Amino acid sequence: MSTKPAASAAKLDLVLEPDDSERLLNLCGAFDAHLRQIELRLGIEIRNRGNHFQLVGTRKDVGRGEAVLQQLFNLAADDTVTTENVHLALTEQFGDEHAVSPDDDDAKMRDEVVIRSRRGVIRGRGLQQKQYLKNIVTHDLSFGIGPAGTGKTYLAVASAVHALERDRVRRIVLVRPAVEAGEKLGFLPGDMAEKINPYLRPLYDALYEMLGFERVARLTEKNVIEVAPLAFMRGRTLNESFVIMDEAQNSTVEQMKMFLTRIGFGSVAVVTGDMTQTDLPKHMKSGLRHAQTVLAGVPGISFTYFRKEDVVRHPLVQAIVEAYELHERDEEGQA
Template identity: 35%
Template sequence: MVQGPTQGARNANSTGKGNGRGKGKNAAQDQFNEAGGASNDNANRTMTIAEAQAAVERALPTFDGGSFKLGREDITPTPAQKKIMHEARNKDMVFVNGKAGTGKTLFSTYMALEALAQGKIDRICLATPAVTADEEIGFLPGDLNEKMMPHVRPMVETIDELIGKPLRERLMQAGVLEIAPHAFNRGRTYKYSYYLLDECQNASARQLRTSFTRIGKGSTFIYMGDDAQNDRTDQKRTAFTAYMERFSNPAYDREIGQVQVPKTDCKRHPLILKMMERGDDLPIPELEGHKEQANTAGQVIREATPAPKP
């Protein structure tokens, strides 16, 4: 359980942000230790929210508007990635659509940790639609976190890169970092929380609609997906795309942001970008229930293969 009052931290001036930050893994470990992570007396003590916020504030790499250090790399955001950060700071909901490796998870997760470090939120929630998990989660071994960890691992590993695994584990122990599967969302309201929903291209319309109604005071919801990687092969149009189109109405401009990240922002192995440019990362028609055709620009168009007649 999370311990300690939070209102003071939430209202505190964050002008001191950045002191002692961004100094690598040793600094992250030092901040974890300061929060009680390595002390024999405090080894089993749950962090308070204020301690968690302070530890993250010190461990999170400093972003000065130009770049920040992540391991051995200097990360310089592209215009689309900067837009993710801008929209996350200024909107209640943000939809981010882009190919694998284009920074959706990294920059969305960074913004969640930044909000925690600044005392704006008390909790970060990680979720994915987990196509089979919603229906079969009760049959998987382990507790809820163990069952859902494979589905949220990309976000968890990103957090490990940003603030270190020991601190991330303490945040989970304290309930400040939570895995929150869709199947357990009904009836919940997330206040002063950052809710990160990944793999949204696999979400059903009901799952997305249910999540929209869970947002509470002081919260930010970010929906990340790659509409070209839809695992629900029975759908020609995903709910993720449909809701992005619906919320593009100017009536939502002040509350809902949308970011389309181009495939050229891919920072993974050059081979992956080459596959994307050629369209070779798309489904194989006869194996995945789609048929493909190339348009005059050489782009691949996918259509659902008609169901065989009985």
């Protein structure tokens, strides 16, 4: 059901060219499902006949709707438009409100970072992801902090692969605290890499997507891609490496300090984490939370903070993140 626009709503007429029936069907989706998705998210009404569309709603939301329809129509020329495509296009329209000031030169992202991989071109969606990619390129140490589904890990791995393939670094090192997420997993068989691999699955999934299974296996055998459990990093110095520490909220203060002091010459480090999903014992302080305070303002270090509005997974994920945030705030208010 379409959302009822306000009485003072603006109207915008949009004609999409060329008038291609198959392309328009691809854009609208089965039973106009994509149009309904746009209506519900923006709070507008979309009427269409052929390639003629009329959008009714507030001036700002109608403008967003026009941009989304044009973007998806361009996509429909070569690819099948999915509900995920619609969600991502909508997310980009809301991204500007939750990033830094549009008057800031960095926010304009004139020199946007674009990564080319075997799966095609990878670029940031919305200003926060674009800023994150730019921070990784321009800083030796970058933090990406925010809820699940905002692309923190995926973009870090993409940046690592990009750096490796262009000889910016000589190896990729994957690090993650081996903290069980509220479950007792018991004894895990195998060598060190096999024991830690289940904890590094999100990193490997991204590597497989960008490099393929066989190449990842070959590079792992040659130690170009290395599995490094956080607890075993002590005493090492990582030179000419791209180091990714994932799920950093589960590191202790001592572990975080130890990890950050492993960075050597020619290396790049990216630390990702979500402070709402800490699995440490309640009496133990998160190294990621501590690092935000201690390292704020230190030259050469960047922090990118993602919000629920930056979630690029299934739309339901954003709603779940928001629901948990509201519940936690209510609990804190009652405490």
